[in-house]
Amino acid sequence: MLAMNYRGPRRVRIDHKPMPTIKHPEDAIVRVTRSCICGSDLHLYNGNVPDTRVGMTFGHEFIGVVEEIGPEVHKVKVGDQVLVPFNIACGKCTFCQQGLYGNCHESNPQATAVGGIFGYSHTAGGYDGGQAEFVRVPYANFGPTVIPPEMDPDDAVLLTDVVPTGYQAAEMGGIQPGDTVVVFGAGPVGIMAARCAWLFGAGRVIVIDHVDYRLEFVRNYAPCEAYNFKEMDDPVLFIKKITDWLGADVCIDAVGAEAEGSALQTITGRKLLIQAGSATALHWAINSVKKGGIVSIVGVYGPTDNLVPIGNVVNKGITIRANQASVKRLLPRLIEHIQNGILNPKAMITHRVPLEEVAEAYNIFANKLDNCIKPVLIP
Numbered sequence: 534m535l536a537m538n539y540r541g542p543r544r545v546r547i548d549h550k551p552m553p554t555i556k557h558p559e560d561a562i563v564r565v566t567r568s569c570i571c572g573s574d575l576h577l578y579n580g581n582v583p584d585t586r587v588g589m590t591f592g593h594e595f596i597g598v599v600e601e602i603g604p605e606v607h608k609v610k611v612g613d614q615v616l617v618p619f620n621i622a623c624g625k626c627t628f629c630q631q632g633l634y635g636n637c638h639e640s641n642p643q644a645t646a647v648g649g650i651f652g653y654s655h656t657a658g659g660y661d662g663g664q665a666e667f668v669r670v671p672y673a674n675f676g677p678t679v680i681p682p683e684m685d686p687d688d689a690v691l692l693t694d695v696v697p698t699g700y701q702a703a704e705m706g707g708i709q710p711g712d713t714v715v716v717f718g719a720g721p722v723g724i725m726a727a728r729c730a731w732l733f734g735a736g737r738v739i740v741i742d743h744v745d746y747r748l749e750f751v752r753n754y755a756p757c758e759a760y761n762f763k764e765m766d767d768p769v770l771f772i773k774k775i776t777d778w779l780g781a782d783v784c785i786d787a788v789g790a791e792a793e794g795s796a797l798q799t800i801t802g803r804k805l806l807i808q809a810g811s812a813t814a815l816h817w818a819i820n821s822v823k824k825g826g827i828v829s830i831v832g833v834y835g836p837t838d839n840l841v842p843i844g845n846v847v848n849k850g851i852t853i854r855a856n857q858a859s860v861k862r863l864l865p866r867l868i869e870h871i872q873n874g875i876l877n878p879k880a881m882i883t884h885r886v887p888l889e890e891v892a893e894a895y896n897i898f899a900n901k902l903d904n905c906i907k908p909v910l911i912p
């Protein structure tokens with residue numbers, strides 16, 4: 534089959550790989566029909582995630598058709614059109630029982646933090662991902678969800694990650710009616726977080742980025758105020774100024790570890806050392822939230838990054854909430870929001886690219902070319 538193949542930092546190509554096979558009675562094989570590239574893939578692409586091995590296939594946002602099932606799979610059948618949450622979760626372990634599907638113990642037992650994730654390095658279990666014609670889906674009685682027949686596949690594929698992540702970013706913010714919410718990052722995740730902030734009763738939503746076409750998009754889509762930080766002397770001061778010097782009630786980090794800062798990183802074996810300052814958005818969030826406010830982090834960082842200005846957190850009495858999105862927990866209400874027209878995620882898909890052109894799709898998305906917001910690969 535054809536599959537994306539990671540060759541090293543900023544080098545990916547299309548390749549032939551052996552077909553995946555059923556390895557466990559609860560596995561399914563899914564024939565992929567759409568597979569997105571995510572900002573999280575850029576951390577891998579840029580070589581910033583430890584233990585990302587050459588030869589791996591990325592891709593944790595995909596939908597497809599069930600092609601084959603193991604003998605113990607009874608929740609989906611061959612021929613079903615399914616969306617597959619990016620978290621690989623057993624649905625039964627102590628963490629899954631709490632709805633922490635991003636922290637499943639069974640799918641990544643060696644890790645102390647994250648559960649299994651499709652196509653996300655050996656720190657997330659070493660599973661191959663869905664930027665391929667076929668993919669092995671473990672725990673097929675839990676994760677894969679049959680796509681409602683009337684749902685647009687472009688909406689369905691964004692339910693595997695971006696929609697739940699944006700929604701959970703707003704949810705973790707504990708937004709109270711009338712709150713001022715600042716979202717750092719106008720990528721797909723930040724755009725969705727800004728739109729979802731209104732669902733929790735925000736009174737004002739402000740988005741900060743430096744890519745003008747993305748700011749323009751979110752201004753219309755969320756809708757919200759959107760500002761370019763390159764046009765400010767000091768983004769923290771700017772936010773203070775427009776919030777009566779109090780700061781925002783809630784700040785959301787939808788940026789994560791920065792590729793530019795990462796140029797300063799040194800990878801020593803499997804240990805990742807990051808220079809201070811490569812989490813600018815997180816610093817801005819902590820410094821521009823009001824005293825007693827909440828900072829919600831969905832941006833992805835290296836497992837042991839140590840980047841929080843802890844003194845300000847303590848002195849301001851800030852609450853920090855963070856996690857990988859728990860996709861399966863949120864799916865029922867998000868499917869409803871799409872069906873009711875409250876969310877319209879497919880509007881973010883700007884590029885449809887044949888899987889064969891995966892290298893060019895990464896280049897366009899990583900370098901913010903051609904007004905790209907969200908590219909989807911079509912095998």
Ligand code: NAD
Binds near residue numbers: 718
């Ligand atoms: P993206 O790369 O498309 O968007 C990131 C945006 O941040 C870009 O538009 C960039 O210009 C902007 N940016 C860079 N530095 C900034 C700064 N200092 N201040 C404000 N904006 C800045 O990525 P995405 O797909 O939108 O994902 C965003 C983040 O969310 C990534 O870190 C990704 O790994 C993470 N993510 C987390 C989860 C989760 O479950 N927690 C799921 C999906 C994605």
Ligand code: ZN
Binds near residue numbers: 619
């Ligand atoms: Zn993703």
